Amino acid sequence: MRLLSLVGVSKSYGAVQALRGVSLDVRGAEVHALMGENGAGKSTLIRILSGLERPDSGQLLLDAAPLVLQSPQQAQASGLRVLHQELHVVPGLSVAENMHLHRRFPRRLGLVDWRGLNAAARVALDRLGLDHIDPRLPMGRLPTGDRMLCRIAATLVGADVPWLLILDEPTAALTPPESARLFSVIAEMKTQGAGILYVSHRMAEVMHLADRISVLRDGALVSSRPRNEASEQQLIEDMTGRPPRDLFPTRRKTVPAPPVLRVRGLRSSVLQGIDLDLVPGEVLGLAGLAGSGRGHLLRALIGAVPRSGDFNLAGKPLPASPQRAWAAGMAYIPRERRAEGLMLRRPITETVTLPHLRALGGWLIKRRAERTFMAWTGARVRLKAAGPHVPAAALSGGNQQKLLFARAIGANPKVLLLDDPTRGVDVGARADLYQLIRDLAEAGTAVLLVSSDLPELIGLSDRIAIVQGGRITQVLDADGLTEASLLAQTYKGTP
Amino acid sequence: MTFLRRFGSLAGMAGILIFFAAMRPETFPTLGNWLNISQQVSMLLVVAVTMTVVMAMGDFDLSVGAMASLAGIVCAVALVNGVAIPGAIALALVAGLFGGLLNGALVSLAGLLPFVATLATMTIFSGLAFILSGGRTISGADIPAAFGDFARGGWVIAMDGDRALRLPPLTLVAVAVTVLAWMVLEQTSYGRRLYAIGGNAEAARLAGVPVASLRLSAFAITGLGAAVAGLMYAGRVASANPVQGDGLMLSAIAAVFLGQSLTESGQPRVMATVAGVVVLGALDNGLTQMRVDSYVREVLVGVIILLAVGVSALARRAGRGHH
Numbered sequence: 001m002r003l004l005s006l007v008g009v010s011k012s013y014g015a016v017q018a019l020r021g022v023s024l025d026v027r028g029a030e031v032h033a034l035m036g037e038n039g040a041g042k043s044t045l046i047r048i049l050s051g052l053e054r055p056d057s058g059q060l061l062l063d064a065a066p067l068v069l070q071s072p073q074q075a076q077a078s079g080l081r082v083l084h085q086e087l088h089v090v091p092g093l094s095v096a097e098n099m100h101l102h103r104r105f106p107r108r109l110g111l112v113d114w115r116g117l118n119a120a121a122r123v124a125l126d127r128l129g130l131d132h133i134d135p136r137l138p139m140g141r142l143p144t145g146d147r148m149l150c151r152i153a154a155t156l157v158g159a160d161v162p163w164l165l166i167l168d169e170p171t172a173a174l175t176p177p178e179s180a181r182l183f184s185v186i187a188e189m190k191t192q193g194a195g196i197l198y199v200s201h202r203m204a205e206v207m208h209l210a211d212r213i214s215v216l217r218d219g220a221l222v223s224s225r226p227r228n229e230a231s232e233q234q235l236i237e238d239m240t241g242r243p244p245r246d247l248f249p250t251r252r253k254t255v256p257a258p259p260v261l262r263v264r265g266l267r268s269s270v271l272q273g274i275d276l277d278l279v280p281g282e283v284l285g286l287a288g289l290a291g292s293g294r295g296h297l298l299r300a301l302i303g304a305v306p307r308s309g310d311f312n313l314a315g316k317p318l319p320a321s322p323q324r325a326w327a328a329g330m331a332y333i334p335r336e337r338r339a340e341g342l343m344l345r346r347p348i349t350e351t352v353t354l355p356h357l358r359a360l361g362g363w364l365i366k367r368r369a370e371r372t373f374m375a376w377t378g379a380r381v382r383l384k385a386a387g388p389h390v391p392a393a394a395l396s397g398g399n400q401q402k403l404l405f406a407r408a409i410g411a412n413p414k415v416l417l418l419d420d421p422t423r424g425v426d427v428g429a430r431a432d433l434y435q436l437i438r439d440l441a442e443a444g445t446a447v448l449l450v451s452s453d454l455p456e457l458i459g460l461s462d463r464i465a466i467v468q469g470g471r472i473t474q475v476l477d478a479d480g481l482t483e484a485s486l487l488a489q490t491y492k493g494t495p
Numbered sequence: 496m497t498f499l500r501r502f503g504s505l506a507g508m509a510g511i512l513i514f515f516a517a518m519r520p521e522t523f524p525t526l527g528n529w530l531n532i533s534q535q536v537s538m539l540l541v542v543a544v545t546m547t548v549v550m551a552m553g554d555f556d557l558s559v560g561a562m563a564s565l566a567g568i569v570c571a572v573a574l575v576n577g578v579a580i581p582g583a584i585a586l587a588l589v590a591g592l593f594g595g596l597l598n599g600a601l602v603s604l605a606g607l608l609p610f611v612a613t614l615a616t617m618t619i620f621s622g623l624a625f626i627l628s629g630g631r632t633i634s635g636a637d638i639p640a641a642f643g644d645f646a647r648g649g650w651v652i653a654m655d656g657d658r659a660l661r662l663p664p665l666t667l668v669a670v671a672v673t674v675l676a677w678m679v680l681e682q683t684s685y686g687r688r689l690y691a692i693g694g695n696a697e698a699a700r701l702a703g704v705p706v707a708s709l710r711l712s713a714f715a716i717t718g719l720g721a722a723v724a725g726l727m728y729a730g731r732v733a734s735a736n737p738v739q740g741d742g743l744m745l746s747a748i749a750a751v752f753l754g755q756s757l758t759e760s761g762q763p764r765v766m767a768t769v770a771g772v773v774v775l776g777a778l779d780n781g782l783t784q785m786r787v788d789s790y791v792r793e794v795l796v797g798v799i800i801l802l803a804v805g806v807s808a809l810a811r812r813a814g815r816g817h818h
Contacts, residue, residue: 302701304700304701321705322700322701322702322703322704323703323704323705324703325703326702326703327703332701332702334698334701339695339697339698340695340697340698340701341695341698341701341702342695342698343690343691343694343695343698343699344694344695345694345760345761345762346690346691346694346760350687350690350691350694353687354687354688354691354699354702354703354704355702355703355704357684357687357688358684361684362684363683363684363685364682364683364684365681365682365683365684365686365687391760407702
């Protein structure tokens with residue numbers, strides 16, 4: 001059986017130590033799960049195994065012989081294949097064409113041999129028992145789960161069939177039945193001798209699939225044990241066992257008050273009837289897995305997706321458009337900073353004043369008022385920028401996020417919606433943002449916080465609502481809650 | 496490199512003007528010639544600055560030339576049928592407004608790409624112009640003399656020997672439209688929101704910018720501008736034919752691109768567009784004075800646009816590489 005060993009592999013990016021002397025064995029015919037929180041070093045490890053990065057120190061051994069991966073092509077030639085989270089498919093081409101994208105199409109007389117192409121795809125699909133997929137269909141017509149399965153089947157086309165398949169959060173976008181089919185395909189690959197490195201933080205599927213489970217934390221390998229010696233409790237501790245949450249300002253008890261935001265029966269394409277009461281000055285955390293609907297709930301509240309239900313903000317009906325929601329005293333910081341938040345090439349002042357133009361100058365642009373506003377909000381969020389006219393693209397990630405905070409708090413919102421507000425933000429800026437969120441709450445703003453960072457969620461929130469399948473299944477008091485118990489609640493009832 | 500990025504295009508454009516002034520010192524750098532150029536480019540200026548409004552959103556409008564032709568035809572046909580001059584002008588402007596709203600609706604409500612939507616409306620407007628005019632030039636006795644007189648009038652501002660130099664009314668119209676476009680785009684919240692859409696439409700929407708209605712209105716402004724240019728054209732030649740505005744579209748887009756190469760961030764600005772228009776007008780005028788064959792002229796103008804836009808794009812990419 002083939003064996004890939006990592007021996008003391010380290011990698012740093014600037015001042016950030018992404019991997020610290022990781023030693024790990026990955027075997028053929030074995031499902032090896034790799035777990036860890038965001039930023040634990042999983043992605044760096046994957047990048048090294050796909051030939052995109054080289055370790056600063058340490059080495060790789062393939063069947064005890066040194067292995068140097070300088071390029072993705074070399075990784076592929078060594079039998080390693082990474083399937084990334086994002087589905088890179090061409091929707092307009094057929095399944096068979098997609099499965100041949102990375103190699104020459106079969107030819108006859110110099111022209112594409114379409115029959116041969118489809119037949120090769122058929123054989124690969126059949127080897128994994130995927131006889132329900134027609135290789136001639138356009139990829140875009142297949143459901144997401146089948147697209148993932150086609151990409152796995154594509155690795156079986158041609159001569160260089162990989163012996164190790166690296167799957168990065170493969171179920172992130174899949175429905176439970178689709179995931180189940182993926183698991184049976186993984187089992188089939190394993191019986192055919194392939195090793196699987198399965199990167200996930202979904203406890204249930206890891207416990208179901210894996211033969212061996214390794215945990216990374218802060219770039220170091222914390223544990224690596226056979227599944228039958230692992231317990232969920234132990235794994236969660238391995239993943240989260242980090243110093244206490246002194247990053248977080250102390251919270252004061254919120255005073256009982258009539259809710260500023262009252263939502264009844266919120267439904268959308270994802271949400272299945274959500275009731276919500278938000279009191280001034282409280283931070284309500286939303287916990288849930290990716291795809292549970294927690295981020296979608298924020299988009300529905302700001303009015304960016306079609307929705308139905310009863311909405312009431314400070315005693316008035318809340319209209320379903322972002323424009324009116326901002327005007328009514330709501331502010332929103334979206335999850336994808338660059339794609340959904342910033343105008344990267346415009347001066348930072350324009351990003352900050354955009355929702356407040358009417359209040360600042362009416363119809364006309366009042367540049368002096370804009371400058372004052374920028375200076376004032378910039379100081380509140382401790383923004384570091386070379387001047388009010390530099391483009392947002394010139395700022396660091398943390399300062400870009402502060403820019404969005406400056407915009408959101410500019411009009412002293414009644415309700416602030418935050419979707420993973422510290423993603424990719426360094427620790428220093430994080431502390432500033434945590435203090436800011438607490439200060440806003442003290443001043444009476446109600447905050448709805450989505451975060452995939454559990455310490456952050458527990459450290460900032462007064463209450464935490466668990467979102468599952470588009471519903472709020474329960475609301476917990478954040479005081480005294482541990483990461484382990486919150487994680488257990490989040491996973492409860494999922495397959 | 497920073498200097499080249501910031502001022503390369505500007506220096507190139509100044510170089511072109513200096514070159515012509517040196518080659519034809521008697522005729523090129525004179526007040527009379529520049530008044531002439533200002534009248535020649537006035538239609539283009541109106542189309543280009545209103546095109547800048549949609550280009551601020553990152554969109555563009557291919558139908559402006561056809562709309563200019565159509566507006567001229569609408570006005571002329573109305574005049575022929577006995578409509579008074581103000582009524583005929585109003586009809587042409589309404590045609591421009593509705594054409595622009597149609598473009599805006601196709602882009603913002605139906606979600607078509609601006610290229611596809613305005614390519615289709617371009618042929619529609621052009622076809623309508625042919626249908627309304629019967630494919631003929633409408634001119635002569637059918638057009639009231641007063642209609643053409645406006646464009647031919649003007650205020651004497653200087654004497655060149657015994658020749659009176661007049662400030663052309665069309666130049667004044669173009670300047671007025673330019674000032675208006677500059678106000679709207681760069682001094683109002685409305686214009687700022689258009690730039691925000693151009694910067695990142697989804698981010699603008701999530702920050703409370705009503706993207707769909709702004710798109711709609713911006714295309715309406717561009718349509719209206721095209722109609723104004725069509726009327727100016729018809730007034731200047733006291734006639735209308737169904738293709739006379741068609742050339743404006745490519746020149747207007749070229750002018751905005753030339754202007755963009757002047758701005759620091761490479762974004763469309765009204766005053767930069769004005770510079771683009773002036774350069775295109777001066778090129779045309781100067782090359783004609785140097786008796787350069789008109790086909791060669793077209794090649795040269797194309798090359799210069801490529802140089803200006805290409806150099807600034809390359810410089811900007813090199814600048815980004817340092818970050």
